[in-house]
Amino acid sequence: MRSGFAMILDAQPDITVVAEAGDGEAAVEAVRVHRPDVALLDIQMPGLDGIAATEAICSATATRVVILTTFDRDDYIYRALHAGASGFLLKDVRRDDLVHAVRVAHAGESLLAPVVTRRLIDDVVRRGLHPSAPPTGLDALTAREREVLVLLGRGLPNPEIAAALVVSEHTVKTHVSNVLSKLGLRDRVQAVICAYESGLIKPGAR
Template sequence: MTTSVLIADDQALLRGSFRVLVDTADGLHVVGEAADGAQAVAQAARLRPDVVLMDVRMPGTDGIEATRRICADLPDTRVLILTMFDLDEYVYAALRAGASGFLLKDTPPADLLAGIRVVAAGEALLAPSVTRRLLAEFAARPAPAGPARTAPAGVTDREREVLTLVGRGMSNTEIAEHLHLSHGTVKSHIGRLLAKLAARDRAQLVIAAYEAGLVGTRSRP
């Protein structure tokens, strides 16, 4: 089955380079290009791609707003954010807007292609530097006022352990090894957590978990 890809970047040279790279990869096909966020939203609505490679900083409608609109209107389309800087101030906002992953534009070609396939399969893709930045973002926030927030009803102790490790950026395989569980069991826990937290995918699960105060930045499994 071929994965359709829409490329959104304001630099024509980069769009062309990404198109050549993607179109020459097995099972991937570029269906369109966009030079800004407004075009990306319009093209996504018309073409309904499986994955959008989205630049963050574009004129007019930026990549964050475009991501928000696409994810709201097209629940089956995944957005993979591409930018030049791993400390881009928009990274956190883009993930909250619904992006399923984040990679730097200097990512090796093979890793970019793998990233497209990962998000197309419904997983999340966060570069290690992005995971660290998210943790720092939450660590820097003041404690919320009022009563402490608790986990949603039905979240088990084991699911909370799994959630903590997801928040640290561990893969299912790493979580399985850490908790001495089977890969299938971890996958089942992740699925239940996605449902209980109403999270779109793994990236949204991390965001939802931290924003709900379910995982402390200094927590231990």
Template sequence: MTRPDAPVRVLLVDDQHLVRSGFALILSVEDDIEVAGEAADGAAAVELARTLRPDVVLMDVQMPVMDGIEATRRIVAEDLAKVLVLTTFDHDEYVFDGLAAGASGFLLKNSDADHLVEAVRTVAAGHALLAPQVTRRVIQQMVASGENPTAPDAGRPAPVTERPPREVDPRVAGLTPREREVLVLIGTGLSNAEIATTLFLGEATVKTHVSNLLAKLQLRDRVQAVVLAHRCGLV
């Protein structure tokens, strides 16, 4: 377990040395972040994750030997670290595959330095993160295709000729009225702070409701909660 006051340890994975150096320069100046190591391909990333046990892995997608998606799948399967997928390619398939592999976040490499730092902190804290440029489109496509990001074959949505009917997930029936309200607001894309303002609650209370509903719904993170809220017609 990482001590509460310990810095977030990050493993940088990219086949370009200059890219890794740039990320290291940005992150190393932060008092609460430590660059634990670097890898140039997915296979090396998995081995280093086993050895170093970082808190977060910044993972490129397209690399030799083993790509970032497969490396993410192995790291998450062994519970070695949380993974933040980084890519220059704003393509849906990368997002689908990354989420299906268990990534906690997806961020474009052209994001500014402040956004990168905050993304690392967000993922390290256990929250899901998607680049604003792709969030809405990914949610809409997942819902329209009936894609389930927790399914074994998730990330490879088959073409559909019509939108599947919205169905009531039996797990939703087990939520309290307040948890259901929170789920609806998560589905609209609101943060915990925004939900707190909307419902006139403390942010700590909202965090508790979010944790409870994710556990009851057996969802990994907020991204899956958003998809479920849309699929069930709550939003």
């Protein structure tokens, strides 16, 4: 399966596969050596599992991680995203969706549809699972940046945020960048988690 994914991705004109790894520790080392833009990791790997490998990679590099697994349980998704993953895909993902996922992760976008994002975070917050404290610095956000964070938390893409705020997509990109920078967040997925854990969005809110 790993070889199949590598062939699919390496066949794309804008993607180059720089390494493959058969276990978590080898994956972390490969990322350290090659510094890829994106790493695809399995949840279940020999030795260091995918979630631990994700945490190790995201804490030490700028590589974005996409989790591939046969599991679709909410707790796996949440643990992977909170470890720093930029997205979550099942192994039966279609070829085109796999390629799209790598490009989306590279661009810093979320790989979870809004409805999946809301269901996931609502469930996690209702059950009181808070692996880490929400980031400080919300008071550093402007009123508009707080609005953007709330809309990110609801899973809206940039065009819908722009429409909701009646601004250009370029302006939205600037606000999103400011939000991530001020709160020390890696990407939009972490912004979703932050919006809920900081109380800006309540469970069940739309």
